[in-house]
Amino acid sequence: MTQKHVRAAIVGSTGYGGVELIRLLQAHPSVSIASVMSSSSAGAPIAEGYPHLTEICADTLEAIDPEEVRKKADVVFLATPHGVSAELAPKFLEAELKVVDLSGDFRLKSAETYRRWYKKEPPPQAYVDRAVYGICELFGQDVAGASFVSNPGCYATAAALGLYPAVQAGWIDPDTIIIDAKSGVSGAGRGLSLVHHFSEINENFKAYKVNAHQHTPEIEQTLARAADRPVTLTFTPHLVPMTRGILCTMYAKMTGEYTDEVFVELYRQFYEGRPFVRVRKPGTYPATKEVFGSNYCDIGFAADPRTGRVTILSAIDNLVKGAAGQAIQNLNLMMGWEETRGLTFAPVYP
């Protein structure tokens, strides 16, 4: 094990995605943390801004320098905001490093769609084309051996894992899909804003970016691969007064008289050999706390003969399966390791 160590650098280490990568990688048996980088806090020990890492990660934040990184790392995780990854990823790739990008910059394959939803210019198309979109359970075969992976969005992961098998099987009508999504507040990151001020969001529940969230086209792009035709859907994100967790409640018209039992069977077959997706038994539904701190995605079903609709529910921890955990799962696949390596910890409950 010792000689196979991969050395990882983390850019954007002062955000929640970056710090979650540190938590997970420090326990990974085959990866060491070679460098933690930050444009804003270079020179400070990471534990100064994150005292929970005291005596765990003694590293000092470094400035971002691809040539320097090349000397000490094999892979770079970009936990950087939209726009920043677009600039950094090509540089690290040119320095012949493997790159896993956690931002949205390389997820949308259509430049026009990117412009419309992100309200900015996309990265060069050649890099966009090169980036493998890494929902491991759906496109893991593309990830194996790749050098550049675009890590999916948190909502997009939960929604796609919940809908893909049913769309692919033709059991639901893609034109009727509605995704009502709820997220803990950590999904918004560490940047200050009145919306995420404790006294404003505690004991509060509300929607935001209705019909305007940038994960909408990302989910549509994924489901189009399942449906083999364009998909247009409705997506509403909400903020839950809690820190971690996403629950997606998803609705669609069924194309036949399917039951909870056959949905469970369909999904268990689809996700066979994929330990991070847990298809819950009929009559039970996922809860965010049951995946807290872990890389699991739990899925449940409620097919309703009265309305002809099925309700599909999926839950993840937005910072693990929705960000850092899936990024490491992607690294595992890129390296040819089993996808669970370093990720087999149980949810923290209660």
Next chain:
Amino acid sequence: MTQKHVRAAIVGSTGYGGVELIRLLQAHPSVSIASVMSSSSAGAPIAEGYPHLTEICADTLEAIDPEEVRKKADVVFLATPHGVSAELAPKFLEAELKVVDLSGDFRLKSAETYRRWYKKEPPPQAYVDRAVYGICELFGQDVAGASFVSNPGCYATAAALGLYPAVQAGWIDPDTIIIDAKSGVSGAGRGLSLVHHFSEINENFKAYKVNAHQHTPEIEQTLARAADRPVTLTFTPHLVPMTRGILCTMYAKMTGEYTDEVFVELYRQFYEGRPFVRVRKPGTYPATKEVFGSNYCDIGFAADPRTGRVTILSAIDNLVKGAAGQAIQNLNLMMGWEETRGLTFAPVYP
């Protein structure tokens, strides 16, 4: 003002609905609390189980005796569970008291529907027929002068206020309605259960009673009045780790090319003169904290030309507009008072 005092008795005073009635009635200018009753705790001061009422409500809980109540009260609020109201309401009505029932026993006009969703025998049909279903802003004219009002369910209030005008106007297709509802935990009452144990539900988000909640047919019954034909819809309740508040996110296909602006206009006209419904300006959505502790229902819209669907959002405090507040609003209408009497307090924010 003094000689017009109405004397109110509250049955089921040890539940959250009952204790919220005490909070609101003690500040009502035209109503005095004549008796607080409880089958389980008779003999104990109300402030023993609810110390926040110390020196506010000195009353001792009394056993339930309609003949005794007749002597000292004019109106009875039944904050009792399903099944209990079915037995008590006829007795209080025979004792010639006005009755506002907060349970679900008299809401559904069809005995068959009641049996199917409540899994028990309905009350005698004559009493069901006599009960006026009291969503004040929709059916206030029926309430005026009534002696027996069935107070609507919390989810049913938020959903119906949000959907009724659009259904009545024919702007949305009733066959496509999906209601994704989220509630604070107080909606489940004070009875102990593992689901509502703090460590289980804190930092957790999940659905429950998917496709099986008894407010589903109640909403369908109300919207059928708007559509003038039967309505079948999908309804999913969720638990939010907070105490008070309901947000309904509601989806439907639009029948034409309507915008947020015309929805706002339609609703403002519909609810003109109804101060407890606040139609929010285009581009803004309700939040539960903005109605916390108050009798308001806030409504917002997001019409999406991309999908042809509209998303309608409504928020209430489940214990006020969803229970005790609306019950008092109904009493105001029954007495011929302005509907805001005793209810003009602002939300508690933050």
Next chain:
Amino acid sequence: MTQKHVRAAIVGSTGYGGVELIRLLQAHPSVSIASVMSSSSAGAPIAEGYPHLTEICADTLEAIDPEEVRKKADVVFLATPHGVSAELAPKFLEAELKVVDLSGDFRLKSAETYRRWYKKEPPPQAYVDRAVYGICELFGQDVAGASFVSNPGCYATAAALGLYPAVQAGWIDPDTIIIDAKSGVSGAGRGLSLVHHFSEINENFKAYKVNAHQHTPEIEQTLARAADRPVTLTFTPHLVPMTRGILCTMYAKMTGEYTDEVFVELYRQFYEGRPFVRVRKPGTYPATKEVFGSNYCDIGFAADPRTGRVTILSAIDNLVKGAAGQAIQNLNLMMGWEETRGLTFAPVYP
């Protein structure tokens, strides 16, 4: 009642203290809101930043101009930060307006003490001397007829109400007083900071400003009046992951063998005729939720013969009895009204 209306202006209306004044004053029977002022947001409707006030307070924020205020108001509430009140209060006083200042600027009578704890220059001593320190239940006789009241700090109110009678009676040794205080996050106001970012403080508990909080000398100054000699004590504030509420747990050596029962008796006599202090019966302790949204201060005792110490607990809502509610209570006393006017609402529970 109508012609006796007092017109109030609120400066600093965009903070939590200011907006709580609006909530309470809009329901006050003898006070109307004449102007809401803000240096930062003048020109915007108050409901834009605080949508919960939609259709409740239609006022537009105005710039701060004492001469203008003089024309339309009788009293000014300064819900402004330390330093700002120091500048504004003299101007409003010169304009012959009554002033209630919610900041800490005029609370400490010693300039040296102010400098030491506030780390800035105090206001002119003449104004400091003129300001009546208004804990109504302790110094209400000073407030009656005053034109300038310095409203006490939130922690200082809870601590002083809990300790004053015991110190005055000589039942506890002032040299042994330790105050362990816990506050909801709204006490920190609406200004953004990482400490009060939801994901940082949710599910977190910690101390801050240990031995350095500016309410320490304020409590010492009050208790010195009870002890008739200087008092030096230990005070530790903590942040609780909730929005409202303060609980003070206070420790001191008893000077004799006192029991819970005699403490209750002592305090009930001391606070007789003061309805906002509720001395809880022996063996029961206050809880913040039992005063939420109300102007009450609940107090309980645990005298311990084993250690010779008494533990005194007091609870308030930091934004009501700890800020806006007590400010209105002070206004009531200044005007010669009963002190409960406009403040007799019950706590919101649960």
Next chain:
Amino acid sequence: MTQKHVRAAIVGSTGYGGVELIRLLQAHPSVSIASVMSSSSAGAPIAEGYPHLTEICADTLEAIDPEEVRKKADVVFLATPHGVSAELAPKFLEAELKVVDLSGDFRLKSAETYRRWYKKEPPPQAYVDRAVYGICELFGQDVAGASFVSNPGCYATAAALGLYPAVQAGWIDPDTIIIDAKSGVSGAGRGLSLVHHFSEINENFKAYKVNAHQHTPEIEQTLARAADRPVTLTFTPHLVPMTRGILCTMYAKMTGEYTDEVFVELYRQFYEGRPFVRVRKPGTYPATKEVFGSNYCDIGFAADPRTGRVTILSAIDNLVKGAAGQAIQNLNLMMGWEETRGLTFAPVYP
């Protein structure tokens, strides 16, 4: 690694302590879970009551039978309530199993003290005497090689780790110690009670068992070993509206003019080589979220020359260092392993 596997049985697997043992042991490199037992739920899969363990722990709960356990396990963890451990521990010890008891039954060495605080008869004194009290960083040398360890209480762990070095050094006066402790609600376990009902404790803060908590004599017993004379102290537990975490704020008179810096130095020397105690640098204080989910105990200091008192703060996760984590740390010492084995995971933040 494979042949050194120790097989562990867990009794009381349906409580929070038991389920946390499962979470931690499933990731321990040298221990396998041989049996999960429950008196109340025998026959049911553990994942039925704890769905977060789906596909992680497939075990079915078994009835408690020491003879059966003897065949398949080497060590037994008793995560059982007070009184139950008293009966079970002797039986498992007679069956020649190693035992780690997480209850309070064997912590207090004085039968009289046990009777006074637990209000019941203590276990046979011979077993009490045999039980090694296992705060690893203080009494680790006693634990090495022991066959029966009494795992300390959650509050007792946080308090003792924070006070022991200062008492032993004679820097604080043991007669002046006051411990103001705050705990998340999971410390109360999974049993239902109104106090821990979500709507009652959410957004609430209060004390309980003031001067009456059974961890009081446990802390006194530990500190008496440090002081080499009896210690009597004041201890107040509080409930924080969060799930996990304990913060102890501890006060005492200093015996000299000590500073934060020398306290840090004293404690760093005392805890040298003990990686789970993190002595925080001067001017910084622990926070419960910074140890969430981990086995760390963080300690900070605020020495105050003004009052002559020092405030010592310590934070732990009550279910890890306060229960299951320390139990495994004790097992590691009993087996002669390094004490960190299986416990080197970072806190989950945010």
